[in-house]
Amino acid sequence: MRQLAIISGKGGCGKTTLTAAFSSLSKNAVLADCDVDASDLPLLLKPEVLKKEDCLGLELASIDPKLCTGCGICLEICRFGAVLENFTINPYSCEGCAVCTVACPENAVSLTPRISGQAVSSMTRFGPMAHAKLGTGEETSGKLVNLVRKKALELADRYSCKLVLIDGPPGTGCPVMAAITGTDLVLVLSEPTVSGLHDLKRAVELTKHFRIPTVACINKYDINEKKSLEIEAFCRETGIPLLARLPYADVTTEAMMKEETVIEYAAHSGGSEAVEFANTVRNLWEELEMRLSDTFKEKMCSEALDTREL
Amino acid sequence: MPVPKTPVQNTITITDDCFLSLCTGGKAQLMKIAIASGKGGTGKTTVAVNLALAIEEVQLFDCDVEEPNCNLFLEFELEPVEEVICLVPEINPDMCTLCRNCSSFCKYNALAALPNKILSFPALCHGCGGCSFVCLAGALKEKPRPIGMIEKASPESSLTFICGTLNIGEAMATPVIRSLQRHIDENRPVIFDSPPGTACPVLSVMGYADYCVLVTESTPFGFHDFLLALEAARALKVPVGVVLNRDGLGDSRVEEFCRAEGIPILLRIPNDKMIARLYSEGTPFVKEMPEWKKKFEDMFETIKALACKNTGV
Numbered sequence: 194m195r196q197l198a199i200i201s202g203k204g205g206c207g208k209t210t211l212t213a214a215f216s217s218l219s220k221n222a223v224l225a226d227c228d229v230d231a232s233d234l235p236l237l238l239k240p241e242v243l244k245k246e247d248c249l250g251l252e253l254a255s256i257d258p259k260l261c262t263g264c265g266i267c268l269e270i271c272r273f274g275a276v277l278e279n280f281t282i283n284p285y286s287c288e289g290c291a292v293c294t295v296a297c298p299e300n301a302v303s304l305t306p307r308i309s310g311q312a313v314s315s316m317t318r319f320g321p322m323a324h325a326k327l328g329t330g331e332e333t334s335g336k337l338v339n340l341v342r343k344k345a346l347e348l349a350d351r352y353s354c355k356l357v358l359i360d361g362p363p364g365t366g367c368p369v370m371a372a373i374t375g376t377d378l379v380l381v382l383s384e385p386t387v388s389g390l391h392d393l394k395r396a397v398e399l400t401k402h403f404r405i406p407t408v409a410c411i412n413k414y415d416i417n418e419k420k421s422l423e424i425e426a427f428c429r430e431t432g433i434p435l436l437a438r439l440p441y442a443d444v445t446t447e448a449m450m451k452e453e454t455v456i457e458y459a460a461h462s463g464g465s466e467a468v469e470f471a472n473t474v475r476n477l478w479e480e481l482e483m484r485l486s487d488t489f490k491e492k493m494c495s496e497a498l499d500t501r502e503l
Numbered sequence: 504m505p506v507p508k509t510p511v512q513n514t515i516t517i518t519d520d521c522f523l524s525l526c527t528g529g530k531a532q533l534m535k536i537a538i539a540s541g542k543g544g545t546g547k548t549t550v551a552v553n554l555a556l557a558i559e560e561v562q563l564f565d566c567d568v569e570e571p572n573c574n575l576f577l578e579f580e581l582e583p584v585e586e587v588i589c590l591v592p593e594i595n596p597d598m599c600t601l602c603r604n605c606s607s608f609c610k611y612n613a614l615a616a617l618p619n620k621i622l623s624f625p626a627l628c629h630g631c632g633g634c635s636f637v638c639l640a641g642a643l644k645e646k647p648r649p650i651g652m653i654e655k656a657s658p659e660s661s662l663t664f665i666c667g668t669l670n671i672g673e674a675m676a677t678p679v680i681r682s683l684q685r686h687i688d689e690n691r692p693v694i695f696d697s698p699p700g701t702a703c704p705v706l707s708v709m710g711y712a713d714y715c716v717l718v719t720e721s722t723p724f725g726f727h728d729f730l731l732a733l734e735a736a737r738a739l740k741v742p743v744g745v746v747l748n749r750d751g752l753g754d755s756r757v758e759e760f761c762r763a764e765g766i767p768i769l770l771r772i773p774n775d776k777m778i779a780r781l782y783s784e785g786t787p788f789v790k791e792m793p794e795w796k797k798k799f800e801d802m803f804e805t806i807k808a809l810a811c812k813n814t815g816v
Contacts, residue, residue, distance in 0.1 A: 202570055204543010204699045209724065230700030231541045231728040251610065272590075272631055274681075285706045285739075290610055290631030329735045330706035335674060363543035363699050364569035367674035387785035388548065388572040395570065395671060402672045417783035446752055449723055 194349060195485045198227075198373045200361035201382040202392030207412040208382055210445050211474070212360040213237045213454040216319040218478045222356040224317070225345035226324035227338045227372040229310060234360050237452055240315030240322050246344070248325070248337045250309025251289030254282050260301035267293040267302060285330045312340040314348055321348040335367035342372070356485065365399050373400065378485055379407045380436075385420035393424065397431060408434045408484065410477060413441040437477040442470045534807060535693040537712035537741070541728025543699035546718045546748035546772065549782060551696035552576045553789045555662055557799030562691055565666035566708045567698040568651060568679040576787050579656035579664055587667070587682045588647035589630040589675070594621050598642035605634035605643060629675065651679035653686065663688070676704040684711055701735045710739050714810045716769065718746045722753040729757065733766075742810060746802075749774040767809060769802045 199208050199215075213234060216224050226234040254275065256267070261280050268276040271293055275286035284307075293302045309331035315322045323344035325337050345357050361372040373379050379400045383393040393409070400407040409428050414421040421438065428435040444467040448458035459471035483489055538551040552573055555563040565573040574581060592605070592614065599621060606614040606621055613627040614634060625648050635643040650673045656664040667683040669676050676698065687693055697708040709715050715736045719729040729745075736743045745761055750771040761768055772778065781788045789795045
């Protein structure tokens with residue numbers, strides 16, 4: 194079993210577009226949409242739901258108004274500012290730490306379980322997929338990401354798949370860490386803009402922190418060739434293999450409007466730009482598959498871990 | 504539209520503030536505007552930076568602490584303001600009686616009891632202080648652990664700009680955002696560049712605002728994520744307006760939806776090569792294309808008027 198995560202730091206670099214394209218190229222993969230805040234892969238892949246499972250998040254405090262004497266101890270002791278002046282709990286601030294339950298002299302505070310989201314196992318035209326819907330404003334998206342990855346592994350076992358393809362969330366925080374820990378390879382997408390380069394650096398620092406072999410790809414490289422060169426230089430300096438430079442192409446939007454992957458779209462549209470773009474993605478995918486193969490892992494993995502100092 | 508699962512009554516601490524800020528002097532000068540979007544890369548930072556540069560006397564807060572990008576466009580000299588810390592437990596083994604109160608209390612598995620000692624995992628700690636509260640032996644002290652940084656632009660900069668950065672490898676963005684919000688000058692309008700998504704960090708920004716600008720593009724992904732962000736804003740009862748970015752790309756689904764729902768479209772930024780090029784180089788386009796300064800000013804005036812209407816002032 195191999196796991197590949199696709200992240201970018203910055204949003205809107207093309208993670209989902211590329212993950213979807215890979216899903217139509219891979220023969221034996223499970224998809225895991227770990228961008229649980231804003232899960233977009235299902236929009237393209239139209240999954241048929243097999244099973245749903247609630248994800249329990251951190252518990253939520255509640256104050257029994259019949260027992261509460263308004264002494265204010267809970268208000269004072271809560272470090273998350275979740276107890277309001279009228280002794281009710283702001284559910285968006287409460288982190289379920291339970292300090293108020295032990296601090297309350299009247300035993301008026303109790304914890305109740307809350308559902309932070311749902312993990313879904315599905316089937317798509319390219320194989321099984323695990324995804325999720327996070328409840329609005331829930332804290333524990335990392336926990337839900339873990340559940341999605343667990344579901345993906347279960348699906349992989351059931352349908353004997355060899356690869357888990359992870360569409361990662363943006364950022365560098367809790368959900369991203371949950372999406373990349375324990376993976377075999379991380380593909381970091383970048384775009385040639387000041388923020389694209391800045392966020393690439395932070396994403397690479399993160400994969401280095403977790404000692405995960407990392408490769409990079411520039412999307413829309415031709416919107417600013419000078420910045421693309423800077424990204425290339427950064428990759429060279431840090432020893433991150435740059436696997437592809439994808440051009441800016443209208444086909445990505447056109448395919449999205451038709452709710453297809455770029456590979457599917459190129460196959461029937463037949464436009465030369467579309468076909469060329471699909472071929473670049475195909476080459477990138479072959480390169481990734483090679484790096485995920487057993488022989489490559491044995492020979493190269495120790496080297497891949499030795500990313501140079503940033 | 505699915506209903507939020509958690510009850511939302513009495514949760515809007517901001518309403519009073521908001522009302523106050525609008526009532527004092529009968530002007531809406533003290534607005535707090537959050538620039539948000541469900542999907543990443545739709546142009547939050549672009550809108551926040553250009554809006555801040557177009558209006559004078561405004562404070563800009565970069566609340567996207569996982570990827571703070573505003574200053575890439577502003578290029579101010581930053582000076583440190585404070586280090587964001589999380590209070591984590593430190594156990595004095597000589598005083599610890601191994602009663603395990605602390606490890607069984609911790610909801611975040613940040614403390615584990617071994618036969619002869621208590622182990623702590625600071626990276627998992629949320630800093631609630633529960634362990635030191637329940638420790639009967641007084642063996643637990645709390646010590647600060649840095650998780651992020653708050654910086655601000657030097658005083659000679661043209662704009663009041665404060666930004667927060669979450670350290671790499673740290674999970675919790677919300678404490679950094681909360682620290683950031685403590686530096687707000689309540690006497691001047693504020694613009695927040697918020698993180699993407701709809702989870703806790705976004706809510707802690709939106710919940711602090713009087714008005715929320717959702718930046719989106721009219722594509723299936725953009726629209727889907729816009730609906731999620733809208734749901735979040737509505738749960739917090741924050742009035743919403745839309746900036747349509749890369750206008751001309753995709754279709755008209757966002758427009759049609761906004762028309763049907765009565766959501767104002769405040770500004771359209773065309774899918775323009777010049778704007779894209781300036782963005783990629785890190786130049787805010789109001790600087791190079793002065794006609795846009797007026798458009799952002801108008802947008803700010805519209806927001807002020809709309810916020811007054813929405814609160815019934």
